[in-house]
Amino acid sequence: GAVVSQHPSRVICKSGTSVKIECRSLDFQATTMFWYRQFPKKSLMLMATSNEGSKATYEQGVEKDKFLINHASLTLSTLTVTSAHPEDSSFYICSAREKVEPGNTIYFGEGSWLTVV
Amino acid sequence: DAKTTQPTSMDCAEGRAANLPCNHSTISGNEYVYWYRQIHSQGPQYIIHGLKNNETNEMASLIITEDRKSSTLILPHATLRDTAVYYCIVRGISNEHGSSNTGKLIFGQGTTLQVKP
Numbered sequence: 001g002a003v004v005s006q007h008p009s010r011v012i013c014k015s016g017t018s019v020k021i022e023c024r025s026l027d028f029q030a031t032t033m034f035w036y037r038q039f040p041k042k043s044l045m046l047m048a049t050s051n052e053g054s055k056a057t058y059e060q061g062v063e064k065d066k067f068l069i070n071h072a073s074l075t076l077s078t079l080t081v082t083s084a085h086p087e088d089s090s091f092y093i094c095s096a097r098e099k100v101e102p103g104n105t106i107y108f109g110e111g112s113w114l115t116v117v
Numbered sequence: 118d119a120k121t122t123q124p125t126s127m128d129c130a131e132g133r134a135a136n137l138p139c140n141h142s143t144i145s146g147n148e149y150v151y152w153y154r155q156i157h158s159q160g161p162q163y164i165i166h167g168l169k170n171n172e173t174n175e176m177a178s179l180i181i182t183e184d185r186k187s188s189t190l191i192l193p194h195a196t197l198r199d200t201a202v203y204y205c206i207v208r209g210i211s212n213e214h215g216s217s218n219t220g221k222l223i224f225g226q227g228t229t230l231q232v233k234p
Contacts (some may be wrong), residue, residue, distance in 0.1 A: 004160075007159075018222075032224070034221055036224075043204075043226050044155075044161070044224040045224075046222075046223060046224075047220060049221055091158070095160075095161075095222070097220065100146060103209060104220065105163055105166065106151075106163070106220075106222055107163055108153075108160035108161045108162070108163070110160045111159060112141050113158075113194065
């Protein structure tokens with residue numbers, strides 16, 4: 001299957017700082033990427049949908065000014081957690097949708113653990 | 118997208134077939150059934166998907182009932198490494214030509230499969 005890579009896999013940052021997580025589709029073009037967060041023993045919660053060349057669409061209840069998403073190319077999307085607080089500590093996962101039909105399967109990255117201290 | 122119902126947990130003996138059921142009684146004609154699994158602390162892994170015909174790949178088989186209201190994922194010879202949370206998701210396919218439907222994946226709680234020696 002197609003490969004989606006996230007970086008960093010783990011990051012620790014201080015409260016009040018910003019941290020950026022990258023999501024790359026390594027062997028396919030992704031017109032759409034999705035960002036999720038997951039708390040321990042909980043399911044994945046969709047945060048936003050990122051379309052190449054346009055503004056991201058955020059799910060209800062997700063602060064767009066706090067979670068900045070940029071989809072600069074067909075292979076790269078970034079999530080920046082701004083002014084991070086301890087409650088932002090979570091597992092962040094991206095996924096990317098192949099452009100080719102049919103079925104255009106969505107593939108996931110390995111996830112990024114964010115710890116805010 | 119249609120909601121799905123899965124059992125919370127299941128056990129399976131190593132080497133036996135694991136049959137994971139999923140109900141999706143409100144599925145519409147253009148919605149696919151997708152299966153993903155998530156092993157602890159990793160991103161979800163794509164397993165298989167189908168529309169109305171049964172599907173098989175190197176990982177699993179997907180059996181969809183004729184009325185499409187339910188499906189079963191079959192892992193033919195479960196191993197300890199198949200222990201994971203399995204998600205059944207119904208997803209419409211995005212329209213490339215400007216539709217607001219991006220075919221996003223909305224995760225439920227899934228089935229925790231425990232493969233035992």
